[in-house]
Amino acid sequence: VPRGPDAALPIALDAMGGDFAPGEQVAGAVAAARDLKLPILLVGRRGPLEAQLRLFKTAGLPITIVDAADVITMHDDSTAVLKRSESSLAVTLRLVAEGKAAAAVSAGHSGAIFVGATVVLKKQAGIERAAFGSVLPTLSGRAIVVDVGANVDCKPRYLQQFGMMGTVYMRQVFKIASPRVGLLSNGAEESKGNALTREAYTLLKTSRLNFIGNIEGNDIAEGRADVVVCDGFDGNLVLKTAEGAASLIGTLLKEELTRDVRGKLAGLLALPAIHRLRRRIDWEEHGGAPILGINGIFINCHGRSRAKAIMNALRQAQLMVDADMIRELGAAMARASSAHRR
Amino acid sequence: VPRGPDAALPIALDAMGGDFAPGEQVAGAVAAARDLKLPILLVGRRGPLEAQLRLFKTAGLPITIVDAADVITMHDDSTAVLKRSESSLAVTLRLVAEGKAAAAVSAGHSGAIFVGATVVLKKQAGIERAAFGSVLPTLSGRAIVVDVGANVDCKPRYLQQFGMMGTVYMRQVFKIASPRVGLLSNGAEESKGNALTREAYTLLKTSRLNFIGNIEGNDIAEGRADVVVCDGFDGNLVLKTAEGAASLIGTLLKEELTRDVRGKLAGLLALPAIHRLRRRIDWEEHGGAPILGINGIFINCHGRSRAKAIMNALRQAQLMVDADMIRELGAAMARASSAHRR
Numbered sequence: 001v002p003r004g005p006d007a008a009l010p011i012a013l014d015a016m017g018g019d020f021a022p023g024e025q026v027a028g029a030v031a032a033a034r035d036l037k038l039p040i041l042l043v044g045r046r047g048p049l050e051a052q053l054r055l056f057k058t059a060g061l062p063i064t065i066v067d068a069a070d071v072i073t074m075h076d077d078s079t080a081v082l083k084r085s086e087s088s089l090a091v092t093l094r095l096v097a098e099g100k101a102a103a104a105v106s107a108g109h110s111g112a113i114f115v116g117a118t119v120v121l122k123k124q125a126g127i128e129r130a131a132f133g134s135v136l137p138t139l140s141g142r143a144i145v146v147d148v149g150a151n152v153d154c155k156p157r158y159l160q161q162f163g164m165m166g167t168v169y170m171r172q173v174f175k176i177a178s179p180r181v182g183l184l185s186n187g188a189e190e191s192k193g194n195a196l197t198r199e200a201y202t203l204l205k206t207s208r209l210n211f212i213g214n215i216e217g218n219d220i221a222e223g224r225a226d227v228v229v230c231d232g233f234d235g236n237l238v239l240k241t242a243e244g245a246a247s248l249i250g251t252l253l254k255e256e257l258t259r260d261v262r263g264k265l266a267g268l269l270a271l272p273a274i275h276r277l278r279r280r281i282d283w284e285e286h287g288g289a290p291i292l293g294i295n296g297i298f299i300n301c302h303g304r305s306r307a308k309a310i311m312n313a314l315r316q317a318q319l320m321v322d323a324d325m326i327r328e329l330g331a332a333m334a335r336a337s338s339a340h341r342r
Numbered sequence: 343v344p345r346g347p348d349a350a351l352p353i354a355l356d357a358m359g360g361d362f363a364p365g366e367q368v369a370g371a372v373a374a375a376r377d378l379k380l381p382i383l384l385v386g387r388r389g390p391l392e393a394q395l396r397l398f399k400t401a402g403l404p405i406t407i408v409d410a411a412d413v414i415t416m417h418d419d420s421t422a423v424l425k426r427s428e429s430s431l432a433v434t435l436r437l438v439a440e441g442k443a444a445a446a447v448s449a450g451h452s453g454a455i456f457v458g459a460t461v462v463l464k465k466q467a468g469i470e471r472a473a474f475g476s477v478l479p480t481l482s483g484r485a486i487v488v489d490v491g492a493n494v495d496c497k498p499r500y501l502q503q504f505g506m507m508g509t510v511y512m513r514q515v516f517k518i519a520s521p522r523v524g525l526l527s528n529g530a531e532e533s534k535g536n537a538l539t540r541e542a543y544t545l546l547k548t549s550r551l552n553f554i555g556n557i558e559g560n561d562i563a564e565g566r567a568d569v570v571v572c573d574g575f576d577g578n579l580v581l582k583t584a585e586g587a588a589s590l591i592g593t594l595l596k597e598e599l600t601r602d603v604r605g606k607l608a609g610l611l612a613l614p615a616i617h618r619l620r621r622r623i624d625w626e627e628h629g630g631a632p633i634l635g636i637n638g639i640f641i642n643c644h645g646r647s648r649a650k651a652i653m654n655a656l657r658q659a660q661l662m663v664d665a666d667m668i669r670e671l672g673a674a675m676a677r678a679s680s681a682h683r684r
Contacts, residue, residue, distance in 0.1 A: 139590060149528060152536040186491060186578035194494040194575045217582030221590035233536045236528035237576060238583050240559030245587035248481060248563035252622055256615035266611035273598035273605045280594055 005102040005297065005326070010039035010062065011317050012101035013310070015049055016071040016088040017108020019303045025107070026052035028310025033061040036315055041066045041101055044088045066091060074303070078111030082119055089113065093120040096296040103297035103317035105288065107305040113298065114150050114291060121296035124326065126333040129158045130293035131232070132300065133169060134239060137281050140223030144169050145184075148235035148289060156199035159183070159229050163209050165292035166227030168332050172323035173316075174226075182215030182225030184234055189214070196231065204229070208336060217241075246281060283309070287316030293329070297321055347444040347639065347668070352381035352404065353659050354443035355652070357391055358413040358430040359450020361645045367449070368394035370652025375403040378657055383408045383443055386430045408433060416645070420453030424461055431455065435462040438638040445639035445659035447630065449647040455640065456492050456633060463638035466668065468675040471500045472635035473574070474642065475511060476581060479623045482565030486511050487526075490577035490631060498541035501525070501571050505551050507634035508569030510674050514665035515658075516568075524557030524567030526576055531556070538573065546571070550678060559583075588623060625651070629658030635671070639663055 011032075015025040022044055029040045030053070039062035042049050049065050068088040072080050081089050089108055093116045095101040106113055110132075118130050131147035146162040146169075147154075163181045170179035183201055185193040190201060192214055204211040215225050217238065230238070257263040279285055288301035288309070297320045301313045353374075357367040364386055371382045372395070381404035384391050391407050410433040412426050423431050431450055435458045437443040448455055452474075460472050473489035488504040488511075489496075505523045512521035525543055527535040532543060534556055546553040557567050559580065572580070599605040621627055630643035630651070639662045643655045 137590070139593060152528060184579065186494060186575050194573075197575075217579045217584075218586030218589065220583065221586035231536075233528050233539075234576065234579060237526065237559045237579055241562065241580050241583045242559075242587040244560030244563035245584040246591055247560065248479070249588055249591050249619070249623065251481060252619050253615065256618045256622075257612060259615065259618075262611050263615045266608045266615065269604055269608035270599060270612060273595065273601065273608065276598045276601075277591070277594050280598075281591070 005096075005099065005321055007102060007321050009100070009102035010041045010064070011314050012041040012043055012066070012092045012095040012104040013314065014088045014092040014104065014106035014108055015042045015044035016068070017106040018301065018305055020306060021107065022048055022052055024305065024307045025310055027056070027307035028305075028314065029063055030056045030058060030061065031307055031311040032314040033063050036311070036318070038062070038314055038318055040064070040314065041095060043068050043092045043095070044071070045069065066095065072109050072112050074109055076109065076112065078109065078115045081112040081116035089116055090120075093117065093298075096298065097121055102321045103299070105299045105301060105310065105313045105317050107288070107301035107303055107310065110149070110300050113300045117291045117294050117296065117298045121294045121298065124293055124295055124330055124333065126337055127161060127293040129154070129161070130291055131162050131165060132235075132289045133166060133292050134235070134289045135286050136220060136239070136242070137286070138221055138223035142174070142286070143220060143223065143226055143228055145220070145228040145230065145235050145238060146292060147230065147232040148239055149232045151231060152233040154196060154231040156196060156203050159196070159200035159231065160203040160207055161293070163204055163207065163211070163227060163229045164332055164336065165329060166229065167209055168325065168329045169290070169292065170226045172325055172328050173319050176226050178210045179226035180212045180224070181209045181227040181229060182212050182219065184228055184230035184238070185214035185216065187214060187216065200229070285312060288313040290316070290320060295326060297325060347441065347663055349444060349663050351442070351444035352383045352406070353656050354383040354385055354408070354434045354437040354446040355656065356430045356434040356446065356448035356450055357384045357386035358410070359448040360643065360647055362648060363449065364390055364394055366647065366649045367652055369398070369649035370647075370656065371405055372398045372400060372403065373649060373653040374656040375405050378653070378660070380404070380656055380660055382406070382656065383437060385410050385434045385437070386413070387411065408437065414451050414454050416451055418451065418454065420451065420457045423454040423458035431458055435459065435640075438640065439463055444663045445641070447641045447643060447652065447655045447659050449630070449643035449645055449652065452491065452642050455642045459633045459636050459638065459640045463636045463640065466635055466637055466672055466675065468679055469635040470503060471496070472633055473504050473507060474577075474631045475508060475634050476577070476631045477628050478562060478581070478584070479628070480563055480565035484516070484628070485562055485565065485568055485570055487562070487570040487572065487577050487580060488634060489572065489574040490581055491574045493573060494575040496538060496573040498538060498545050501538070501542035501573065502545040502549055503635070505546055505549065505553070505569060505571045506674055506678065507671060508571065509551055510667065510671045511632070511634065512568045514667055514670050515661050518568050520552045521568035522554045522566070523551045523569040523571060524554050524561065526570055526572035526580070527556035527558065529556060529558065542571070627654060630655040632658070632662060637668060639667060
């Protein structure tokens with residue numbers, strides 16, 4: 001069982017990755033250092049970072065700049081991170097690999113982050129594929145969906161392992177004693193599903209996980225499962241479809257409310273409620289997508305992340321460190337494989 | 343090229359299929375006969391149907407009962423329809439096959455409907471797999487998703503044909519001159535997708551369809567495509583996830599609005615707008631899921647359909663008849679195959 005990182009270590013932030021980098025990255029780091037007392041390593045070009053930091057009162061805040069001359073952009077190939085060792089992403093990864101940071105956050109190129117994390121930090125023992133997790137709001141709280149985009153064509157065993165990753169995440173980070181694991185399918189019955197999910201069903205049923213069977217798309221929002229298992233193609237589909245439906249309803253509601261004076265008044269009066277609703281379903285409030293199954297804690301934020309989302313991802317990274325995610329997943333893998341050998 | 347059904351023929355309604363059959367079925371048929379002037383064949387047990395009809399003023403309405411002693415329930419196997427020739431579903435299918443009805447509607451067992459339709463009505467020439475289509479509301483109007491559940495494991499050629507089915511549907515029924523066909527994927531770039539969609543991409547790109555490339559889940563609601571092509575597993579996922587997200591937002595908004603007096607007042611004032619919004623996104627307003635690619639027009643309604651949904655599905659069936667869907671899809675298939683031979 002691997003040892004997790006030291007919880008007192010700083011969190012590294014790739015300050016150059018993301019649509020609004022480095023401005024929003026620096027603002028998020030300052031908020032995390034000031035409000036959450038998190039020590040931060042700001043990785044990137046010293047000049048721009050110092051200029052941004054001067055916009056804030058940073059005296060006494062635990063923020064340190066770590067130089068990185070190069071930047072991987074959205075136009076680069078995912079594997080660029082392996083060749084460009086002075087890129088902010090490569091330097092950020094090394095800080096974690098060398099034990100100088102407890103965890104890392106980047107809103108940069110997801111593909112490059114995933115390639116870099118699996119190559120530099122390496123997969124945990126026994127893990128066949130690392131995966132992106134994403135925490136979604138539900139009626140009863142929240143659920144993690146694994147995988148949301150890293151692995152489009154999966155084998156049944158990968159899905160079983162995604163179930164374990166999600167279980168350890170929900171147990172350690174959200175203190176759910178026995179997370180309910182649902183397999184995303186096109187019907188509740190065991191006979192439903194495609195070739196992949198029907199085989200994964202059998203594996204999950206005989207695993208040590210709290211497997212509740214197949215769930216459908218609507219069951220996610222209803223909170224039927226704490227962990228939603230699917231391949232990365234379908235995980236992406238779920239995230240984007242839910243986002244699209246939410247956005248459609250918001251737009252249509254606004255259209256209908258602005259048709260007459262009565263509606264406009266209703267809209268004005270409803271503003272605080274709508275604001276609270278937004279907070280509950282806003283991805284910016286929920287941090288980013290952790291890469292699960294690697295020897296390190298790395299969170300990928302949405303490219304459009306603003307300071308608030310960056311701060312929440314830094315908080316989430318620290319939660320994962322405090323929850324000893326890596327050691328716990330390692331222990332769960334070891335238990336599963338010893339059960340398998342018996 | 344096959345001949346389509348005579349538009350003056352009645353529409354057959356499986357009056358015994360669905361959670362609220364035959365009451366809501368009969369009420370929907372009466373509404374369609376009275377308000378839309380559609381002649382209806384009500385298929386089922388004469389006793390209960392006559393009892394339901396007596397609840398309405400039906401004098402002079404073009405409604406005829408066709409006897410069927412048996413009923414396929416949700417607990418039956420899909421293939422039961424092939425053996426139980428006196429079931430309301432089997433009789434409904436025969437009315438279409440024998441040219442006694444122009445089209446048919448059922449809110450019964452989807453699996454049985456699909457099996458029955460493909461076996462009794464048979465696939466159109468050249469069609470490899472029939473599929474369920476489903477029309478969803480979008481920001482700019484509506485889009486049809488094909489397939490939404492009939493075929494979970496697909497070959498690339500099936501997806502190409504789904505694109506053609508959706509194209510003919512949107513062109514004929516909604517009069518869109520050149521429907522934009524999008525392939526559901528996990529990213530816009532041609533390189534994105536899984537093994538199935540990457541191959542389907544190549545086929546669609548070289549087809550005669552107005553193929554706009556990959557689209558993502560959120561692009562559906564945004565109205566980026568008129569036809570969304572995917573396998574039945576993912577189509578089901580999209581429908582259910584969108585439904586779940588919409589329902590979650592509705593519930594959370596209600597929770598937030600009822601927290602204080604201001605919110606409650608806003609909610610009251612917003613009622614007409616919310617009612618109009620509901621109408622715009624309500625599946626009951628959009629009819630049912632047509633089976634595409636068979637020699638007959640058959641629409642499967644949601645099991646929970648009430649009279650309004652049944653009436654709208656009967657209207658949709660007549661629209662498909664008037665639009666000459668079967669002949670047009672046959673002609674499109676013939677053009678595609680002659681282009682292929684050249």
